[in-house]
Amino acid sequence: MTAPNMANAGNKQALAGLTVQQVIDLILKEVPNPRTQNTVDKIRSGSGDQLVTGIVTTMFPTLEVIEKTQKAGANFIIAHETPFYNNPDETEWLKDDDAYKYKVDLLNKYKIAIWRCHDNWHGHRPDGIAMGNLIKFGWEKYYNPETPRLITLPESMTIKSIAELAKKKLGISTVRVVGDLKQSCKTIYLAFGYMDPKMQIPVIQQMKPDLILSGETREWETVERVRDGLAMGQKTSLLVLSHSVSEEAGMEYMVHWLQPKVGNLKITNIPSGNPFTFV
Amino acid sequence: MTAPNMANAGNKQALAGLTVQQVIDLILKEVPNPRTQNTVDKIRSGSGDQLVTGIVTTMFPTLEVIEKTQKAGANFIIAHETPFYNNPDETEWLKDDDAYKYKVDLLNKYKIAIWRCHDNWHGHRPDGIAMGNLIKFGWEKYYNPETPRLITLPESMTIKSIAELAKKKLGISTVRVVGDLKQSCKTIYLAFGYMDPKMQIPVIQQMKPDLILSGETREWETVERVRDGLAMGQKTSLLVLSHSVSEEAGMEYMVHWLQPKVGNLKITNIPSGNPFTFV
Numbered sequence: 001m002t003a004p005n006m007a008n009a010g011n012k013q014a015l016a017g018l019t020v021q022q023v024i025d026l027i028l029k030e031v032p033n034p035r036t037q038n039t040v041d042k043i044r045s046g047s048g049d050q051l052v053t054g055i056v057t058t059m060f061p062t063l064e065v066i067e068k069t070q071k072a073g074a075n076f077i078i079a080h081e082t083p084f085y086n087n088p089d090e091t092e093w094l095k096d097d098d099a100y101k102y103k104v105d106l107l108n109k110y111k112i113a114i115w116r117c118h119d120n121w122h123g124h125r126p127d128g129i130a131m132g133n134l135i136k137f138g139w140e141k142y143y144n145p146e147t148p149r150l151i152t153l154p155e156s157m158t159i160k161s162i163a164e165l166a167k168k169k170l171g172i173s174t175v176r177v178v179g180d181l182k183q184s185c186k187t188i189y190l191a192f193g194y195m196d197p198k199m200q201i202p203v204i205q206q207m208k209p210d211l212i213l214s215g216e217t218r219e220w221e222t223v224e225r226v227r228d229g230l231a232m233g234q235k236t237s238l239l240v241l242s243h244s245v246s247e248e249a250g251m252e253y254m255v256h257w258l259q260p261k262v263g264n265l266k267i268t269n270i271p272s273g274n275p276f277t278f279v
Numbered sequence: 280m281t282a283p284n285m286a287n288a289g290n291k292q293a294l295a296g297l298t299v300q301q302v303i304d305l306i307l308k309e310v311p312n313p314r315t316q317n318t319v320d321k322i323r324s325g326s327g328d329q330l331v332t333g334i335v336t337t338m339f340p341t342l343e344v345i346e347k348t349q350k351a352g353a354n355f356i357i358a359h360e361t362p363f364y365n366n367p368d369e370t371e372w373l374k375d376d377d378a379y380k381y382k383v384d385l386l387n388k389y390k391i392a393i394w395r396c397h398d399n400w401h402g403h404r405p406d407g408i409a410m411g412n413l414i415k416f417g418w419e420k421y422y423n424p425e426t427p428r429l430i431t432l433p434e435s436m437t438i439k440s441i442a443e444l445a446k447k448k449l450g451i452s453t454v455r456v457v458g459d460l461k462q463s464c465k466t467i468y469l470a471f472g473y474m475d476p477k478m479q480i481p482v483i484q485q486m487k488p489d490l491i492l493s494g495e496t497r498e499w500e501t502v503e504r505v506r507d508g509l510a511m512g513q514k515t516s517l518l519v520l521s522h523s524v525s526e527e528a529g530m531e532y533m534v535h536w537l538q539p540k541v542g543n544l545k546i547t548n549i550p551s552g553n554p555f556t557f558v
Contacts, residue, residue: 085476096484098508160558163558177558221364232377
């Protein structure tokens with residue numbers, strides 16, 4: 001997928017009606033060193049030259065999100081995560097899978113395009129997902145471009161109060177903690193979504209954050225390293241929000257960020273929401 | 280690691296005092312096609328020729344489990360999962376990590392051997408982990424060697440009641456469900472621990488179980504496939520127990536299974552327990 005030069009397009013085309021590819025190019029223009037090769041940020045359904053009737057941003061383009069998109073009169077979903085249950089969006093292994101086939105048929109029937117905006121939204125400066133969350137928490141002023149994943153609170157908060165803040169601001173029913181709820185935290189390492197534990201575990205050693213604020217993690221990797229660290233007297237604890245709800249604020253933030261760039265084209269965030277019921 | 284022929288050893292050596300390697304060999308002797316190559320089931324601390332003073336089985340050999348092992352007068356931990364926060368137990372990437380160094384020093388100080396029994400305990404027939412759980416649930420009579428991962432209950436149960444049973448029998452405070460708690464289930468696919476979603480997702484298509492009873496899973500893979508399936512009217516739901524508590528019953532079961540083979544050597548299960556607090 002190439003990103004043609006949009007220097008002379010911009011507002012005129014927005015008024016005349018933008019194509020999927022033109023919207024993508026408007027986004028990529030704002031990203032330093034945008035990734036168009038070696039990225040999951042590809043068109044996963046529909047085509048680049050279809051005219052956009054409305055845009056929906058979401059975390060996971062679930063069947064429910066697709067139905068809601070069609071009802072909203074939109075035909076372009078900008079999704080942070082995979083429609084096809086695997087990050088590189090490989091489909092050969094799913095060719096006999098009924099849910100995969102149903103989803104592809106539904107997208108074709110509704111003529112809905114999906115473009116992943118994962119690597120490039122994280123590649124925006126500041127990281128669009130992180131900033132969406134920081135704004136929700138009221139912490140955007142603590143963002144430090146020198147240490148974009150590490151923030152320092154001016155006043156300590158307990159893990160319990162950070163958990164309650166996350167639940168309230170992100171609309172989560174239940175979160176999981178590895179650590180003592182009464183522990184004070186000033187330095188927080190942001191690991192929304194999923195972060196490779198082979199990158200995350202060294203952070204504990206190098207940065208010694210009081211808390212890793214995580215989306216999804218692996219129990220036999222980061223979770224057990226944090227548990228052993230606490231047992232030997234280290235301070236780094238872990239708050240696990242769950243994947244979808246840990247990044248949706250970033251896709252909601254994209255609505256406000258993108259709207260001024262696409263004229264009167266309607267953009268809506270349709271949250272894919274937390275898939276879990278806690279029992 | 281080779282498995283010397285134990286045919287003529289057995290009881291005499293058990294009475295005389297068994298070495299770590301002799302205990303390992305006693306276990307491998309009971310496993311059809313035991314894996315000694317291309318397996319994570321290796322000695323991870325201590326040595327094969329040390330005399331065993333007592334055996335502890337556990338899921339994760341955490342610092343807490345190591346301390347309790349030493350206090351119990353045992354010097355051999357049979358652990359299902361990694362001591363070093365990664366399944367192949369690679370250690371080069373951890374050489375500067377304080378928790379790793381602390382753990383290695385502690386194991387050396389206490390002269391505790393760790394042997395992973397992961398692939399071979401799953402390779403036992405029936406799978407030792409699955410059977411430990413089935414016994415806890417009172418479901419061992421539903422085990423079918425033709426479909427070792429799929430059981431069929433004689434009477435349907437709701438997801439809610441299965442979740443409550445799991446919580447009670449495995450001592451879990453909170454579990455997570457993707458699906459309708461009131462849905463009836465007769466066929467249950469056993470996926471304790473972690474199962475590769477590229478193997479798990481095709482099961483939904485091929486076996487159409489009412490429920491996947493899972494330890495740990497990936498949210499962007501199995502969880503989203505289950506969610507889409509339910510949205511299109513499929514019945515396969517997902518119950519996520521958490522990794523450690525989903526397999527500990529299998530390591531507890533090993534105590535009863537192994538005890539008659541090692542004479543009066545004391546074997547104890549020290550559960551590593553659930554690392555999470557739910558808020």
